[in-house]
Amino acid sequence: MLPPWLRVLPGRTPSATVALVLGRAPVLVDAGSGRVASRAAIDALLADAGLRPGDLTAVLLTHAHDDHVGGVGRLAREHGVPVALHAADLDHRCDRAFLAFDVPPFPVDRVLADGDVLAAGDRELHVVHVGGQTPGAVVYWEPVDRIALTGDLVQDGDVAWARFHEPGGVAAMAAAVHRVAALGPRIVVPGHGPVVTDVPAAIARSLDRYAAWEHDLPAAARHAGRRAVVHTLVHAPRDAAALARLPWARHVAATVGLPVEGAVDELVAGLAARGIVRERDGLLHATVPAEPADPAG
Structure with a gap:
């Protein structure tokens, strides 16, 4: 199902899913909760691929919630791994004003923008700024095998929560899903739940749910x-x-x-x-x- 250049570490609460892109320039997409168990699982994922944390050329963050960024500080401080995050999330780390979760500060070495193209393994990942759950949420899109690494979007059996407390918050989530749909992905790797192979069905479920919430x-x-x-x-x-x-x-x-x-x-x-x-x-x-x-x- 997944191509050989991509490995996935399923998320286990409170960690989100972590993806590893293999090749000459290996990168990690998201970094889990930062708990000891999460750090050990990431190290095991790397070791199984013959890698150590210091071999990573970057950690690419989909958005700045604690279940995705909690482990990034260790990789940056202890192993010198560069960190990439969209510009709009630089002042939104972990959504303190809503979720009240925090993580120790971490450096951001590359500030991302929509349309950036990043070396990842032997592939290129395109940065697609979708916003929605955080101002700087992004999808990483690999166009050859048509794989989208979507953060919290397009889950199998559930949907990402919407910023119901902000004007247009639900509509912003629907717009983010539409942006994923426009890519035409064959496979979606979300931050929560299993890898999605029936992508049209998952997209339809998400859009139906957000449409209902617009009125409720x-x-x-x-x-x-x-x-x-x-x-x-x-x-x-x-x-x-x-x-x-x-x-x-x-x-x-x-x-x-x-x-x-x-x-x-x-x-x-x-x-x-x-x-x-x-x-x-x-x-x-x-x-x-x-x-x-x-x-x-």
Whole structure:
């Protein structure tokens, strides 16, 4: 299914998928969460290809959310790997004002723009600026084998959450998917979920969902809120009051028309009914398969 020049490390919460492009100029696309388990998995991916981290010629970031960029600082600082990120995400690292996640600062050696062409392995990756979930989100497009590395776009069975709290946020996600569709990809490697081979069906599902959300912003808010709850709890168990203090909770509450505490309780109850969240010793825990937490201390 995948060509021999491309290897994929499936994401395991809280890490997004990482792709390795092989050849004379090997590059990594995205860098996972930065947890010890994520770093070890990336090192194993490289070792299986006969590479060490210092052999990479670049880390190409699709966008600046923590599950995609958390591991990039280690590669840059310890191994001198250059980092590439779109200009519009330079001041948007990890979406602090919405998700409240942070990572240590990391250098950006190449500031990307739409239309840039990057050496990757023995191939060329074209930078396609799509925006949507972050201002600088990009797709990396390989036109010979028609493979798109899409960050959070065009998933199999789900869709990327939309910036429901910003004017035009849902429409921006639909526009980003349309830009991917215009490329005519044969295979999509998204940041979450399996590699997509029935690309037209995945694109149609995404566009249908965003079209519905344009007329139902509370549904978009609840979708984003559920993902924020799980992502937060994977990092560390918390009680509902702690969740209600996070910035995304205020935006969800305002959109669904509930007090913040009520909106969080609704999200948690829905996830608990599906077995995704459970309470233990007064704290909420995510039950999804996840990378082991880093050792204390």
